[in-house]
Amino acid sequence: EVQLVESGGGLVQPGGSLRLSCAASGFTFNIYSMNWVRQAPGKGLEWVSYISSSSSPIYYADSVKGRFTISRDNAKNSLFLQMNSLRAEDTAVYYCARSRSGGYLVDYWGQGTLVTVSS
Amino acid sequence: DIQMTQSPSTLSASVGDRVTITCRASQSISSWLAWYQQKPGKAPKLLIYEASSLESGVPSRFSGSGSGTEFTLTISSLQPADFATYYCRHYNSYSPYTFGQGTKLEIK
Numbered sequence: 001e002v003q004l005v006e007s008g009g010g011l012v013q014p015g016g017s018l019r020l021s022c023a024a025s026g027f028t029f030n031i032y033s034m035n036w037v038r039q040a041p042g043k044g045l046e047w048v049s050y051i052s053s054s055s056s057p058i059y060y061a062d063s064v065k066g067r068f069t070i071s072r073d074n075a076k077n078s079l080f081l082q083m084n085s086l087r088a089e090d091t092a093v094y095y096c097a098r099s100r101s102g103g104y105l106v107d108y109w110g111q112g113t114l115v116t117v118s119s
Numbered sequence: 120d121i122q123m124t125q126s127p128s129t130l131s132a133s134v135g136d137r138v139t140i141t142c143r144a145s146q147s148i149s150s151w152l153a154w155y156q157q158k159p160g161k162a163p164k165l166l167i168y169e170a171s172s173l174e175s176g177v178p179s180r181f182s183g184s185g186s187g188t189e190f191t192l193t194i195s196s197l198q199p200a201d202f203a204t205y206y207c208r209h210y211n212s213y214s215p216y217t218f219g220q221g222t223k224l225e226i227k
Contacts, residue, residue, distance in 0.1 A: 035216075045163065045206055047216040095162055104210040105153055107174075109162035
């Protein structure tokens with residue numbers, strides 16, 4: 001069974017940093033591309049970042065480019081999102097999501113971790 | 120960037136109704152479109168991929184159609200478990216992988 005478990009969310013002040021993690025199990029992590037997708041309270045889904053199985057290429061939404069960094073550790077079946085210079089508008093549930101093998105279709109999602117940016 | 124526009128934003132329907140949700144892309148995406156269902160407090164769930172392929176385990180009352188710029192998700196006979204929010208999303212070669220704004224399906 002595919003499992004994606006996010007951690008690392010919490011309350012952070014504007015301008016602060018946070019690092020999210022996603023532990024993957026139930027599939028061969030090192031052959032799948034991965035994503036972060038977020039959802040602000042009461043709002044729709046927003047794709048944040050994509051990383052291929054080999055860590056190249058990597059893509060970001062314009063709203064986070066230059067502030068967020070996606071990375072992975074295939075030896076530890078883990079995905080990360082380093083978030084710097086956080087803003088109030090980054091407040092959201094952040095989901096780790098798998099892309100189906102060989103493409104960009106997101107097929108499995110974690111349950112999400114809440115990031116709140118507030119003073 | 121490709122923009123995805125869903126309609127309607129809210130849909131009120133009754134158990135047993137047939138409902139259709141539309142998703143339009145700002146440029147052709149061939150059949151690289153997926154539909155997701157999200158219930159409150161839960162992660163989204165993949166229903167349809169490649170515009171019309173039913174994901175494994177998804178009830179056959181769900182179907183998708185379309186290609187190019189116009190797509191539809193149809194639920195043939197609404198069940199209580201189907202009241203949720205539905206999102207479309209394109210996933211062709213790299214372009215920011217935008218979602219539609221969502222369609223909330225409510226009980227009439």
